[in-house]
Amino acid sequence: MNFIKRPIRTTLLVLFIVAAALSGGVLWALNEHLRKVVVVEQGDPLWVTSQLQHEFLRLKESINLYGDGELTGSNVALRFDIAWSRINIMQLGAMAAFSSALPEEENPIASLEETFRSIEHAIQALQVSENSLTERAQNAKLLQDSLQPYDPRLKRFALLLAQEKSRSMYEYRSNALSLAGAIGYLLAAILLLTTAFCGFLVLDLRESRATTLKLEDLANRASAASAAKDRFMSAISHELRTPLTSIRGAIGILINTFDAMPAAQAKKVIAIAERNSERLLTLVNDILDAQQVMEGKVKLRLELIDLSHIIWAAVEDCQAYADQMHVTYKVEIQDEPLMVEADKDRISQVICNLLSNAAKFSNSGDEVTVRAFKSGNLVKVEVEDHGVGIAEEEHESIFTRFHQINPGETGPNKSSGLGLNISKELIEMHGGNISFSSSLATGAIFRFSLTAKG
Numbered sequence: 001m002n003f004i005k006r007p008i009r010t011t012l013l014v015l016f017i018v019a020a021a022l023s024g025g026v027l028w029a030l031n032e033h034l035r036k037v038v039v040v041e042q043g044d045p046l047w048v049t050s051q052l053q054h055e056f057l058r059l060k061e062s063i064n065l066y067g068d069g070e071l072t073g074s075n076v077a078l079r080f081d082i083a084w085s086r087i088n089i090m091q092l093g094a095m096a097a098f099s100s101a102l103p104e105e106e107n108p109i110a111s112l113e114e115t116f117r118s119i120e121h122a123i124q125a126l127q128v129s130e131n132s133l134t135e136r137a138q139n140a141k142l143l144q145d146s147l148q149p150y151d152p153r154l155k156r157f158a159l160l161l162a163q164e165k166s167r168s169m170y171e172y173r174s175n176a177l178s179l180a181g182a183i184g185y186l187l188a189a190i191l192l193l194t195t196a197f198c199g200f201l202v203l204d205l206r207e208s209r210a211t212t213l214k215l216e217d218l219a220n221r222a223s224a225a226s227a228a229k230d231r232f233m234s235a236i237s238h239e240l241r242t243p244l245t246s247i248r249g250a251i252g253i254l255i256n257t258f259d260a261m262p263a264a265q266a267k268k269v270i271a272i273a274e275r276n277s278e279r280l281l282t283l284v285n286d287i288l289d290a291q292q293v294m295e296g297k298v299k300l301r302l303e304l305i306d307l308s309h310i311i312w313a314a315v316e317d318c319q320a321y322a323d324q325m326h327v328t329y330k331v332e333i334q335d336e337p338l339m340v341e342a343d344k345d346r347i348s349q350v351i352c353n354l355l356s357n358a359a360k361f362s363n364s365g366d367e368v369t370v371r372a373f374k375s376g377n378l379v380k381v382e383v384e385d386h387g388v389g390i391a392e393e394e395h396e397s398i399f400t401r402f403h404q405i406n407p408g409e410t411g412p413n414k415s416s417g418l419g420l421n422i423s424k425e426l427i428e429m430h431g432g433n434i435s436f437s438s439s440l441a442t443g444a445i446f447r448f449s450l451t452a453k454g
Contacts, residue, residue: 048090050158055083072127077126080120107157119147251273300343307339310347317352340379342430382445399421401418
């Protein structure tokens, strides 16, 4: 009987391998189409183009303000350098490959770069000349005339990129649908072959079933870990790209124009690089903290502390940042010890995060109030600002990783999107609760509570 089963089993196994190989080929083809879509999504051509348009308009606005005598030539040069760095991004990596699919006459990037090269000398000259208001207006008009033709071209370019992205997505969907039928037939064949083959192997597989289940579980975990890693890398690459681009641009400016650059301008360029280096360090620290929290590696060193002392120290630590944002802190602490059992460094980290967020999204001249008081068996802390507030549709995701209230902004309002998530995790590790209340344009109140001791 075994000599009959053996050739049948071998035949079924060969058929199974052939079907699996064909399935692998189909899945490989599908994966290639998916990879192209992922490249398009990660490159995000529409976002990159919108950033170029944004910086281009800010450059034109700064030129107008220079012509009116409201801005210095150095400010115009800085906006010029930032806009140029955006042009460089458009010519790199996946973005360049994506835009190259458009007709040459519809791609204004090369022409815009040539125009920037032609007016670079005039832009740099604005920093060292002391022209009259009439001369400033004339210079501004000449520069505006050079840039004016690109307004409609950039809008047209963005529209074409959107169409090209839609076309790529349509092609992917069409190919996926065409391959789906083949995958269905192959999977059905594999299922039938597997059923027949398992009929012969049922006794052999009985002993190895537990091992197979374990391997499947490990495969699912590996797949989930890989997907989580991809999401993490995609999100953080966007966060790290902006400061790295700014640092690289600043260093490039120093290398190319250091000999002819005035000391004041060189200092300003170096300050830009330093500020973005600090932001990059903050991002890395946030990532490391978030990773430790996710892996459960954060160990709390609990001790009995007076929360009022921690609050005062946090306010002092954040004062320099508040001064930079032209915001003041007001402290209202109940006149009695606010004793809790907590890790003072981690609680200080939470308070500093709430204070810096409040200052970041407040208007210049605003006051941020931090309160601490005992309520029943809880010690409660509140940080209130009167800034931009949080739209209702963002309330549910405010504590999620990488969520940003204004993700399109740059400069001091840009963040990793990890601070509030880390704060929530740390407070909950202390057995406390964190929440907020806010609406758009009315400010926000973030609050947390810990169990009082003593």
